[in-house]
Amino acid sequence: MSVSALPPAIEFIGIDKRFGAVHANRDIDLAIEAGTIHGLVGENGAGKSTLMSILYGFYAADRGEIRLHGRKTTIRSSADAIRQGIGMVHQQFMLVETMSVLENVLLGAEGSPRLAPAEARARAVLRQLADDYELTIDPDALVADLSVGEQQRVEILKTLFRGAEILILDEPTAVLTPAEAAHLFRILRRLAQEGKTILLITHKLKEIMAITDRVSVMRAGEIVAEFETAETSVERLAEAMVGRRVLLEVEKGPSVPGAVLLEVEAVDLRDKRGVSVLDRVSLEVRAGEIVGIAGVAGNGQSELIEAIAGIRRPTSGRITVCGRDVVGLGPDEVREAGLAHIPEDRHRMGLVLDFSAEENMLLGHEDDPAWAHGLLLDRSAIRRAAMTAFDDFDIRPDDPTLRAALFSGGNQQKIVVAREVARTPRVLLVGQPTRGVDIGAIEAIHRRLIALRDQGHAILLVSAELDEIRSLSDRVLAMCQGRITGECRPDVGETEIGLMMAGVAPEGVRA
Numbered sequence: 174m175s176v177s178a179l180p181p182a183i184e185f186i187g188i189d190k191r192f193g194a195v196h197a198n199r200d201i202d203l204a205i206e207a208g209t210i211h212g213l214v215g216e217n218g219a220g221k222s223t224l225m226s227i228l229y230g231f232y233a234a235d236r237g238e239i240r241l242h243g244r245k246t247t248i249r250s251s252a253d254a255i256r257q258g259i260g261m262v263h264q265q266f267m268l269v270e271t272m273s274v275l276e277n278v279l280l281g282a283e284g285s286p287r288l289a290p291a292e293a294r295a296r297a298v299l300r301q302l303a304d305d306y307e308l309t310i311d312p313d314a315l316v317a318d319l320s321v322g323e324q325q326r327v328e329i330l331k332t333l334f335r336g337a338e339i340l341i342l343d344e345p346t347a348v349l350t351p352a353e354a355a356h357l358f359r360i361l362r363r364l365a366q367e368g369k370t371i372l373l374i375t376h377k378l379k380e381i382m383a384i385t386d387r388v389s390v391m392r393a394g395e396i397v398a399e400f401e402t403a404e405t406s407v408e409r410l411a412e413a414m415v416g417r418r419v420l421l422e423v424e425k426g427p428s429v430p431g432a433v434l435l436e437v438e439a440v441d442l443r444d445k446r447g448v449s450v451l452d453r454v455s456l457e458v459r460a461g462e463i464v465g466i467a468g469v470a471g472n473g474q475s476e477l478i479e480a481i482a483g484i485r486r487p488t489s490g491r492i493t494v495c496g497r498d499v500v501g502l503g504p505d506e507v508r509e510a511g512l513a514h515i516p517e518d519r520h521r522m523g524l525v526l527d528f529s530a531e532e533n534m535l536l537g538h539e540d541d542p543a544w545a546h547g548l549l550l551d552r553s554a555i556r557r558a559a560m561t562a563f564d565d566f567d568i569r570p571d572d573p574t575l576r577a578a579l580f581s582g583g584n585q586q587k588i589v590v591a592r593e594v595a596r597t598p599r600v601l602l603v604g605q606p607t608r609g610v611d612i613g614a615i616e617a618i619h620r621r622l623i624a625l626r627d628q629g630h631a632i633l634l635v636s637a638e639l640d641e642i643r644s645l646s647d648r649v650l651a652m653c654q655g656r657i658t659g660e661c662r663p664d665v666g667e668t669e670i671g672l673m674m675a676g677v678a679p680e681g682v683r684a
């Protein structure tokens with residue numbers, strides 16, 4: 174570590190925070206040097222977002238102090254944090270979709286956004302920032318029309334426009350394509366070189382290894398380890414996080430495929446504007462196999478899953494689930510035909526945040542004979558089922574009566590996964606099952622999916638993580654611009670799969 178005479182950019186000293194019975198941050202001491210990228214890793218619910226929210230003035234710590242550049246400070250609100258040069262890019266973006274990029278950047282900044290001089294100055298600064306940091310973006314574009322990666326750039330621009338010297342990013346790559354993530358990292362390096370201090374939360378340990386200078390590991394509210402990145406490894410970080418060795422490879426035997434349980438034949442789908450999003454997609458998934466769809470996000474994978482699940486109606490083509498034609502049926506009827514669906518966007522489709530965890534586990538299954546007796550619900554049967562799921566998936570805190578909103582991001586995801594696999598459906602659609610989930614829980618979810626496969630269920634998996642597709646799937650299909658562009662075994666090289674994802678089928682690969 175470089176010996177520097179300057180005080181650290183940020184110091185947390187004895188920071189402590191409880192939410193009721195949950196001790197989210199325990200006596201945290203942490204110092205971060207200016208001009209470095211510091212990683213923060215830890216299991217779901219370890220307290221990472223809480224600590225960053227305290228720095229950003231969103232929560233007040235119960236005890237402890239924060240020093241910026243050696244000076245003790247009190248951060249009373251996010252506006253206060255911004256004034257002190259702290260910016261945060263949240264897990265969920267906080268942009269106003271119906272406003273332009275420029276309006277969003279000006280929102281909440283000093284002065285009125287409608288004043289012409291402010292606007293002219295903002296345009297000039299935006300152009301400058303775009304040139305300096307490759308953050309190119311049209312100031313007049315509507316946020317609703319931007320890709321997720323572009324929206325994130327607006328969030329970063331917003332913080333830089335307000336003069337942030339300290340930038341907090343909470344799982345910034347969870348929703349990015351690999352190319353967008355690489356671009357983000359180039360920007361972060363550049364910012365650090367200029368002396369800005371970056372705090373990065375991520376579950377992707379490879380990213381920690383690739384981009385950070387130092388990394389701290391949190392477990393159950395405490396900092397349990399800290400490393401120079403150059404002196405650690407993915408394995409050591411995983412072990413420090415979970416407190417035991419973690420199996421980074423998926424263990425599975427060969428598949429024994431049986432009857433076709435899901436069949437998609439020449440399905441076309443057009444969006445509201447009449448643009449083709451699925452183009453004669455055909456595939457089948459047999460009992461006892463996992464078929465993975467590899468593809469850069471936005472190439473029709475989400476629409477395919479939604480068409481099969483009865484959320485969108487195909488323009489033409491046939492879909493059969495366990496031998497039953499399901500085109501035109503609604504989601505509940507498709508579920509009755511034997512299908513379960515882990516949606517990729519858990520906030521939009523998977524959870525009702527104001528309902529308790531156990532009520533969420535009931536969603537779509539209110540009529541299950543295990544607890545529905547006539548018009549009455551058997552509350553204790555529901556509680557028992559929820560407790561079992563909480564145990565199986567190690568969902569924390571261990572209380573199914575808490576509102577879903579109060580669980581950390583990864584634990585919310587585990588609630589959705591637990592609900593959908595509990596019914597052991599014949600056909601399971603799985604979208605981004607481990608997005609935002611820690612490495613120990615990834616291991617548990619992967620094991621469960623393999624177990625379902627081995628019991629004879631048919632699984633269709635969509636994931637932006639190529640590693641996940643390759644380690645879980647028995648067969649891999651690539652998708653590009655709404656078409657299936659190739660099929661291969663999961664053990665072919667990443668380059669070949671990459672080419673298929675780009676719509677090119679290389680020699681020797683069945684397309």
Ligand SMILES: Nc1ncnc2c1ncn2[C@@H]1O[C@H](COP(=O)(O)OP(=O)(O)OP(=O)(O)O)[C@@H](O)[C@H]1O
Pocket residue numbers: 192193195197215216217218219220221222223224569570579580581582583584609611
């Ligand atoms: N507003 C809140 N009210 C009650 N409990 C909360 C609140 N915010 C967080 N918690 C709890 O505090 C603990 C720490 O949560 P936090 O969101 O900091 O975890 P995290 O490390 O960011 O996890 P993840 O990786 O899943 O995002 C969790 O047990 C969570 O359920």
Ligand SMILES: [Mg+2]
Pocket residue numbers: 221222223343581582
């Ligand atoms: Mg978090």
